[in-house]
Every structure is written in structure tokens, then in C-alpha cells.
Amino acid sequence: MRILLADDATLLREALCALLERLGHEIVATAVDAPGLLRAYAAQSVPPDIVVTDVRMPPDGTDDGLRAALSIRRHRPMQPVLVLSQYVAERYARDLLLLPEAAVGYLLKERVNRVSDFDRALAAVASGGTVIDPEVTRHLLRSDAAGPLDALTxxxxxxxxxxxxxxxxxxxxxxxxxxxxxxxxxxxxxxxxxxxxxxxxxxxxxxxxxxxxxxxxx
The missing domain is CATH 1.10.10.10 (Winged helix-like DNA-binding domain superfamily/Winged helix DNA-binding domain)
Structure with a gap:
């Protein structure tokens, strides 16, 4: 698969690139912040098979990566997107996971250590499926009885x-x-x-x- 990868952590980004290439995928571009992700995506003459992005990235250091992914989907509704995060960004996670066209995933970064599971998740999302980390599911179910502050990061x-x-x-x-x-x-x-x-x-x-x-x- 042709993959566009965005993560502001240099070591993790390089480790992910090496892992994905070892799995036989091609990294078409990388980005270190949300604006860079949008620029890299716009620069592709052929859309990547999947966009893989961190949630928390510059410039604000909050949910910029996830919001950039949602922006990409607004412009290209069928673009597969897999989000990696160390936490559940609830406000935008729901927006992403409820997209009608599917082809989305939300995994916690610890799952990347399970290489075969990660590769299967990539394939599932790229082929139009939805992949949700079990912990993300539990978190979103718990928050159904949301308090007034639960919509905030x-x-x-x-x-x-x-x-x-x-x-x-x-x-x-x-x-x-x-x-x-x-x-x-x-x-x-x-x-x-x-x-x-x-x-x-x-x-x-x-x-x-x-x-x-x-x-x-x-």
C-alpha cells in the first residue's frame, strides 16, 4: 500500500516508516504537523491508499492531527484514514468513527507493537472497513452518560x-x-x-x- 504518515515524534515516525516498509508498504510522504499533513496530501497526484496520522500534533499540540484527517475526509470522503493515539480524543473520535463512508480506524499506539494486528488493521481500513481499538470503544461507551465537561479535551x-x-x-x-x-x-x-x-x-x-x-x- 501507498501510505502517507504523519507524526511529530521523530523516533516514532522513523520507526513506523521502517516497520511499514518492512511489511512491504511504500511511504509516499511524511509530515510532522497538521498543516504539513494537509500540504503533503494535497501534493499527491494520486491519493495514498491510506493516511496514518497521530492525533496530538503541532501547531496546537492537541487534536490537530485528527482534525486534519477529518478535513481530508471532507474533501475526499472515500479516503481511508487510520488514526494512532496515546489517548482517546473523544470529541473528534466520534466524528471520525461515525463517518458514513467508513474506511476509518482509531488505534492506541500500544497496538502497533502487535505487528500482525497493526498490518491487518491497515488492510481493513484501506479496503473500506472500520477498525476501533477495544479501549476506545470502552471509553466511548462509558462517556455515553456524558457530563458537561466530557466534550472537552x-x-x-x-x-x-x-x-x-x-x-x-x-x-x-x-x-x-x-x-x-x-x-x-x-x-x-x-x-x-x-x-x-x-x-x-x-x-x-x-x-x-x-x-x-x-x-x-x-
């Missing part, structure tokens, strides 16, 4: 907790070693995840109240 919850402590955007950026732009994006995602209307001028206060109520309910 771990990083977004960190940002919201700091907001509830009264921190400004600049203070949050300094605490988390992120750019102001990244914090603004996280906060926008928090508002969207909590279903707060853009026209509501009190969204920040409402988001903090949701957080405090969720903490009190524990």
Missing part, C-alpha cells in the same frame, strides 16, 4: 480550570507554555464544546459556572 479542561481560577488569557498562556493564539483557540473550542452561543457576551462566565457546577457534582 484534557488540555481544554486545563484551560477552563485556570479560567475558573481567574487567570487571564496571558496568564493561562504563561502557565501552560502556549501562545496567546493557542489559548484563544482553546477557549473557542471550550465554548463550542459546551454549546455556548457566539452571540452570548457572557460565554466566559457561563463556561466557568459549568466547570464549577461539574466540580461540585463530583
Amino acid at each position: 484534557p488540555r481544554e479542561r486545563e484551560v477552563l480550570a485556570l479560567m475558573a481560577d481567574g487567570a487571564s488569557n496571558a496568564e493561562i498562556a504563561s502557565t501552560l507554555f502556549l501562545s496567546d493564539a493557542a489559548i484563544r483557540k482553546h477557549i473557542g473550542n471550550i465554548f463550542a464544546g459546551l454549546g455556548l452561543c457566539p452571540a452570548d457576551e457572557n460565554r466566559r462566565v457561563r463556561a466557568i459556572l459549568v466547570f464549577l457546577q461539574a466540580q461540585h457534582a463530583r
Whole structure:
């Protein structure tokens, strides 16, 4: 198979390239961040047989890789995509796994150690199937009775907790070693995840109240 591979961890990316080539596949391009993945995909004169991408990548270091995969699928609905991750990015995992055209997979990276299982997953997704890591399935089933904060990523919850402590955007950026732009994006995602209307001028206060109520309910 012709594979486009994206992962920001150099050692893992190179190890995956070596493994995939040993299994007889061709790496048509690699990327180290989400914009690079989109550029590499657009540069292919013939679409790859499958896109394999990490979830957490630059520029934001959150779910950028998964969002890039969803962007690719919006432009080419039949493109097979296999996502590898160390955690379950619930908000976008559901969006990916519920795509009507299938040809998607979501595996935790520990499964890559089982080479034969990994190769079978690649083949299944490339041929139009859906492959879901058992732990991902358990996580999504547990979250069916979701609390108000369950739509947020771990990083977004960190940002919201700091907001509830009264921190400004600049203070949050300094605490988390992120750019102001990244914090603004996280906060926008928090508002969207909590279903707060853009026209509501009190969204920040409402988001903090949701957080405090969720903490009190524990």
C-alpha cells in the first residue's frame, strides 16, 4: 500500500516508516504537523491508499492531527484514514468513527507493537472497513452518560480550570507554555464544546459556572 504518515515524534515516525516498509508498504510522504499533513496530501497526484496520522500534533499540540484527517475526509470522503493515539480524543473520535463512508480506524499506539494486528488493521481500513481499538470503544461507551465537561479535551479542561481560577488569557498562556493564539483557540473550542452561543457576551462566565457546577457534582 501507498501510505502517507504523519507524526511529530521523530523516533516514532522513523520507526513506523521502517516497520511499514518492512511489511512491504511504500511511504509516499511524511509530515510532522497538521498543516504539513494537509500540504503533503494535497501534493499527491494520486491519493495514498491510506493516511496514518497521530492525533496530538503541532501547531496546537492537541487534536490537530485528527482534525486534519477529518478535513481530508471532507474533501475526499472515500479516503481511508487510520488514526494512532496515546489517548482517546473523544470529541473528534466520534466524528471520525461515525463517518458514513467508513474506511476509518482509531488505534492506541500500544497496538502497533502487535505487528500482525497493526498490518491487518491497515488492510481493513484501506479496503473500506472500520477498525476501533477495544479501549476506545470502552471509553466511548462509558462517556455515553456524558457530563458537561466530557466534550472537552484534557488540555481544554486545563484551560477552563485556570479560567475558573481567574487567570487571564496571558496568564493561562504563561502557565501552560502556549501562545496567546493557542489559548484563544482553546477557549473557542471550550465554548463550542459546551454549546455556548457566539452571540452570548457572557460565554466566559457561563463556561466557568459549568466547570464549577461539574466540580461540585463530583
